Amino acid sequence: MSQQVFKSALPLVLESGEELPELEIAFTTIGSLNPEKSNVIWVVHALTGDANASEWWSGLIGEDKFYDPADYFIICANLPGSCYGSTSPLSNNPKTGIPYYYDFPQLTPRDLASCLERLRKHLGLEMIHTLIGGSLGGQVALEWSVELGKKLQNAVIVASSAKTSPWTIGFNETQRMAIESDCSWGEHSETAGKKGLETARAIAMLSYRHPADLARKQKEVGEKLDHFKASSYLRYQGQKLAKRFNALSYWTLSKAMDSHDVGRGRGGLKKALNQIEAKVLAIGVNTDLLFLPEESQQISANVVRGTYKEIISPAGHDAFLIEYQQLAYLLKSFYLEQS
Ligand SMILES: CC(=O)SCCNC(=O)CCNC(=O)[C@H](O)C(C)(C)COP(=O)(O)OP(=O)(O)OC[C@H]1O[C@@H](n2cnc3c(N)ncnc32)[C@H](O)[C@@H]1OP(=O)(O)O
């Protein structure tokens, strides 16, 4: 695996009208570019993922896996805003010489796609075989698919949407309220909002899982009045995330997710989706309570060459990070149907 950081000193003008004066994007590649440069698989991570796609999608990417580096050149970049190596609220603002913290500009999935486009140009990749992402990663991938035109052959958008629903915005708002209620929020410190982030993740987990999943995995044996497994599970998940992620990054990326609307400034969703030239596979999860299967169906129904397939899983939204065998099967059948 090659881990690199792309640095661009050119300002990036954002949808909000603000600008990022300079940009750093941490990215990894595995495999080699073939002589025709036709084997690029570009992976976009979800809310708290990183550039190591062969780790968090280990059942799908890697030696002898569906996307095998022996066959493909697989690239994944850490999305700006995130705390895993790219420009984020913790980076130094070149205009002030101190970290941005709360002054970090608002990013949208379209801005994030513009960042990836800058990296693509830098790498000289004129053709992407497949662009694939789930959840927020799917939103960024969908935005980029509109702009890539003929440079993209296949887009795979998993457990995602063309426009963030009020339901998902609502979930994100409750999580930001949890962060705001942490008395350290507002401090100029990397650890600001850490305790609030624990609560935010616990809330988020309820949208990433299905009630039946918790009923199965957190079932109590015997009778009790307190100290339920579901409670310790959510507390544990909150602590686990707060140890590895940053509240300012979480805030930035959840706001980015809220702002997602592929139709904005393009004459609406249908017109925007209709502009995508690539073949599009939209994959929903039958138990997803956050990004409903209908939202994936809306994507496939409105692109020119769209296919819808479904993961059947008790896991809920996070099934896209768990159900490798089904994902590989759905991808295989999608590619076969195209050939
Ligand atoms: C540096 C990095 O790590 S970056 C990127 C990696 N992460 C990402 O890309 C984000 C995407 N990944 C994820 O969201 C998750 O890892 C998923 C969805 C793939 C899997 O979620 P998991 O948390 O592993 O699964 P699940 O919901 O079953 O929880 C299992 C964990 O809860 C713990 N747990 C289960 N029940 C309980 C309980 N009642 N009380 C306390 N803890 C419990 C388990 O011991 C296990 O702990 P572990 O993670 O330390 O092994």
Ligand SMILES: N[C@@H](CCO)C(=O)O
């Ligand atoms: N579980 C995912 C979020 C849901 O898409 C993550 O932590 O990135």
